[in-house]
Amino acid sequence: MTTGAARPARRNVVVVFIDLVGSTELAERLDPELLRDVLDRYYQACTSGISEHGGVVEKYIGDAIMAVFGIPANREDDALRAVRAAHAALQRVRELSDGLAPTHGIQLDVHCGVSAGQAVVIATPGADLRVIGDTVNTAARLQSAADVGEILVGDEVARLVRAQARLEPVPPLTLKGKSNPVRAWRVTSLEPDAGDGDAQIPLIGRAAETARLRAAYREAVRDHRCRVVTVLGVPGIGKSRLVRDFVHELPAGVVVLAGRCRSYGAGITYRPIAEMVESLGDDWPDTLEEASGAALRGLVTGDAARAPRTGEDAGVEEIARAVCALFEALARREPLVVVWEDLHWAEPTLLDLIDDLTTWLVDVPVLVVRVARPELLEARPSWGIDVGRAVAFELGALDAARMERLVAELAALRSPDDEVVAHALAASPALCRRVAESSDGNPLFAELLLETLAEEGEDAPLPRTIQALLGARLDLLDDGERDVLERAATIGHAFTLDQLGGLCAVRPEARLDVDETVGLLIRRRLVRRGEAAGSFHFTQTLTRDTVYAMTRKDLRATWHLALADRISEQITEQISGPAEVSVWSSSGEESSHGDLTQHLETACLLKREVRPDDPLLPALTERAARALVGEGTRALHRKDLPAAIALLERGRDLLPAGHPDHRPLAVRICDAGLARGESDRPYAALDVAERMLPGDPRTRLTCAVQRETLAVRFGTRPASAGPFRDLLSADPGDDLGWCRLHHLEALLRIGEGRFGAAEAALRDALARARSLGDRYEENRLLSGLCELAQWSPTPLAEGLSLCAGLSARFGADRAMLLPVLVTEARLLALAGDVAEAWAVLHAADRHARDLHLNLAAAAVLQVRGLVESLVDRHAAAEELFRRAAADLHRLGQSEPARTLELYAARELLRQGRHAEAAGELARLRATAARPQARGELILLALSARIASLDGDHGAAGALAARAEELLARTDDPCLCGDVLADLARVHHAAGRTGPAAEAAARALRGYAAKGAELPARRVRRWIEEERLL
Known part of the structure; x- marks a missing residue:
């Protein structure tokens, strides 16, 4: 990473505030010179722990110390380092206090606050460090709220360290300057080691890699030779989980030694070897030389902790020989498996030792497993290729199917406290898929996302744990790589060289070679090539998101x-x-x-x-x-x-x-x-x-018109357009106001069954939309006019011509085309072209399903029911009308749904099931409010038919007379024809041949005026059967 002249940077940081308790009383009691000496020793006690854990002291504020972790580079364990540094400060100040108490008569103690988050960092070599942001203020307020000898951490820090620290929640804190209470946790103790963080993550989709480890082990045992397997993978991909499962399956008697490298600390060079030696306990090979044993035991006790990190002095060579002797002695008793974990953090001295093992260990069955992140190859490029007795492979991201299975299994493993999340995932495959997709094929990321989902819900931000892992990896980049990657992240998940080149020319901080830098980013496995020439995309969406958030x-x-x-x-x-x-x-x-x-x-x-x-x-x-x-x-x-x-x-x-x-x-x-x-x-x-x-009169009036429109749509109250016409008359140039008023008038006329008047109102609205120059309003109204052609007096030929024109206008815009197709299918069916109607309906149905337009799909069902009815397949028609009605009820469209239920009842009657039809009408009367004009007419006609079939001709006649009155109020030719055909049957059953013939003739005239040949054919057939004319 390049750390030259710095510029302001947005970084994830962890801020620690440490403050001396009772400093005012101390200053009052002590001589200034003595106070200075005590404070110097206090500062040293605190800052030593900060520097040992990799923090930077940003400033001293009186006797308070502000330290920052994550500068100059992020590390995935910055939060843990910060908490450990605060804990070290508490302990060392207490030790200092114990030493000063007998001689100075004073007692020292501190309280600490730790917060994590984003901040702007300005750090120029030789100049002061500045960290700016709410994270700083929160850490300071947490420190003020902490009791004597206490560490309070914020919620983000708690998430990052809870596997390595014991935490107790405290009641939400009301902190000075903070608008909302702050969640905080008290640190009660630290755990020595995090252990296996991925122990609960199932191993899925790694059969091939497991087979390679098993094969290498079998070869080592068979040939009595040392074999080496290098397992590479990005953080969280499952390297350690894979190796641990492999080790657990080894035969009894196999000796397994495992050691993990640490990112910082004292004696880290040989820390993995010390862990291996310590795990042996008293099970030492008898043949091991005393000198080798002593050198190795010294690693455990700390005598060799300060062994040189580099060089060829005797200490390094002696330890290397001792390790080789130990491994050889163990392998001569039983097969030996040696696992080196987290080698990307290993010191060069240890890497050299591991490199030499394959040369030193001969004629013994040893399998050496080296586990690391890909960046290890920058120090040891040869470890990434198969050569001689060594093989290497990198764990890739899991595919979508395996990730969904993993997420499902992880959800099932959640604790009882997370039962709600487990149930939500089980009940929502889409949510499960979303977690799987967001995890980028990374098992650990899936686990962390599930934890965040459990704690914060579906809208939670990217977990800080994932940001910490990815941020530490990103800080390995130099400034040029980071600049290019930040620009790429701004473009999006996918980008091109052309786009990058254009952005690199905008405010360039330095001359950037885009082609070369992208090549470096590919080698670092941060981006990969796309299918098109010059295209690229991030290997992980979460990496892109993290880069973007840190820009x-x-x-x-x-x-x-x-x-x-x-x-x-x-x-x-x-x-x-x-x-x-x-x-x-x-x-x-x-x-x-x-x-x-x-x-x-x-x-x-x-x-x-x-x-x-x-x-x-x-x-x-x-x-x-x-x-x-x-x-x-x-x-x-x-x-x-x-x-x-x-x-x-x-x-x-x-x-x-x-x-x-x-x-x-x-x-x-x-x-x-x-x-x-x-x-x-x-x-x-x-x-x-x-x-x-x-105070804007046009807005006030338009909103009032819209509220009236909503009343019509929702059926919440009677609506009227009259008052608005009077008000708008004073403003003839308000095209939007007039357009919406005419639309309201059209809706009112439709409710009254006056479809010709509704058409006229829509045409007035369309003229205003065109004057307004608003294509949205124009197309919406054209679609409405087209749909009205199904019910208005406009002849079918004109309606079909309008459909053809709009089909050409809307072209491939399937959403706008759908109502046109539905209208066209209904008009074709009425005209008698049933085959073409079915073809159009199939297209409409496909579009509705593809676009997930439920209302349109219900309209398709309705017209399919009409076509089935027109060709006398009444059982099929009944089912389709019922399905359409059910869909409309689910969508909150109760008024049209009830009309379709009446259609279904009419199909029952046409099947000869008049008792069932009667029961259906009774149910509708009992459960529904008075229908609009269309529904009321159908209800009256059906009720008259049923009364007639029951032999109650008086009641049937009265209902028929009421229907006749309402017919005068509507101009829908097909509705009038259908009702008159039913009334003709009522009159005929009562022996009123003249009125029956007149009603049938009027029905035929209405159908003829519309051009509705198919329903007219049905009436003519009935007339011929009954010999009325």
Whole structure:
């Protein structure tokens, strides 16, 4: 890692505050010279532990000491180092106090606070270190809250050290300057070693690697030779777990020695050998020379702890010979397996010793297993290849299927306290898949993500434990590699050399050779090549996320904006305001719009956080908001409602109060929420618009119209458009207000069964939308007009012509095409072209399923039921109507669902099951409110038919008369024809031949005017059977 002239850097750090208790009283009692001497010794007691554990003293504040861990490089155990340093300070100050008490008559004690998080670090050689951020303040407040002789740690630190420390939770602390209570933990003791952190993680998908270890062991035993296997892998991938399982399966009698290298501390060079020697206990080979035994025992007792780290002096050679002699003596008794763990932390002296073992150990069955991270190959490149008696392999990421299985097994192993999480994962394959995908094929990451899920829920940030592991690895990079990687992370998980080159030209800190640096990053296994030439992607998504999180926000903002500018140049369509956003894009353009929006929004939000006074921020905010609204409108257009709502609301939230786009945005968010069946969000969107545009009469009136529209849609109360027309008359130029008013009028007319008037209102609305220049409103209204063609007096031929025009207009936009296809299928079926209707319905059904549009799928079921009914397959029609009704009920569309239930009852009647039909109607009357005009007409006609079949011709006649009255209020030709056909049967059953013939003739005239040949054919057949005409 390069550590030249430093620049401000965003880093994960651990901050420790240590403060002397009772310093004011001490200063009052002691002479200044004596006080200085005591404080110097106190500082030395504290700072010695800090430096031994790898920390840096940032500053002294009176008698308080602030230390930082994670500078100049992150280490995955920085939190543990910090807690150990605080613990060492407590112990050493107490020892100092015990020594001073008899002579000075004083007692010293300290209290400590430890916090972890992100901070900006400025460290220039020869200058003061500065660490800035909330993490510093939190550590200071925790120290103030700690009792005498106590260490309090924050929640993040607790997560990082809980495997190595005993912690007790304290009640949430109200700390000075903190807006919310802070969770804290008291450190009661430290554990000497973490042990096997992955012991609970199942070993999955490693059969091939296990087989290679077994084969090497068999060869060593068979040939009486030393064999070496090097197992490489990134942190958490399961290296130690693999080797431990292999060792557990070895035959009885095999001697296994294992030692782990440490990242820091005294005597770390030979620490793994000391562990191996200590594990033998008294089981020493009789043939081992006394000198060798003494040298090895000295490692355990500490006599050799200060053995040289490098060089060829006698101490190094003597220990090497002793280790070889021990291994050889043990292997002559039984096969020997020697496991060296975490060799990436090994000192060169130990690596040299291990390198020489294969030469020294001859004619004995020894298997040496070297376990390390890939960075070991920088010091020992030959260890990564198969040569002679040595083999090497690297554990790769698990595939998706194995990761899902692993996550499922991990969830099942959770403790009773985490039963809720285990149940949630078991009940939600999607959640299980998400954890598996987020883990990047890394078993340890899956375990850590599950822990975070258990503690913080599904929206938890990336666990600090994972950040610590990845951050330590990233800090091995030099400045050039880090600069390129940070830019790549800003681009995203995937990137190209062209994109990187463009970003490296923006505020370059140094001249960067992008091609060469990317090659180095590939060798470090941080990125890999993509399929297309010049494309690359991060090997792990979590690595990308960690790099991005550790990149300074001002740099991120600059690079995101540069990327947005570059994409803007490539997009031919001009991003403009909500009323002018085009919704027509190819798949490539969709991707470009999405990338542009993401980069603009992120640049804006980052600028707000770190440069709120930037004079360019207002223009950037406007640009980002427009991009979000444009992308949200496209999502709304293709019926991706969750995405549409999220994008539109984010765009709205960027706009300042008073911005005129708050009004059209409220309307679109209201539309999206309504389409999702949400009752609260549409009203909330209107409330926001009125708050953002207080006193604006157009906004107030548009929101009032929208609330009336919601009342119609939800059926919560009677609605009216009259008062708004009078108010809008004073503002003829308010195209959006008039457009929405005409739409409300159309909905009201539809509810009354006046479909011709509804068409006229929609055409008025369409004219206003075109005047407004709003393609979203225009397409929405065109789709509505098309759907109305099914029920209005407009002849089928005109309706089919409209469908053809809209099919050409919407093209490959399947979401907009769907209602057109449904309408076209219904009109074709009515016209008698059943085969073509089925073909269109199949296409519509496929689109609805592909796009997961449930309302559209229910509409397809409804038209399928109509077609089945028209061809006299009434049982099939009944089932389809019931399925469609059930789907609509689930989607909160109760009014149309009840109408479809009436259709199903009519199909029962047509099957001759009139008793069941009667029961169904009774149920609907008992459970539902009075239906709208369409439903009421069908209900009256069916009730009259059933009364007639029951022989109650008087009741049937009364119901028929009421239906006749209501028929005058609707202009739906097919509805009128269906009702009149039923009434003709009622009159005929009562012997009223004239009224029966008249009703049948009127039905035929209505069908003919519409062009509905198939239902007319059914009526003509009945007339012929009954010889009415």
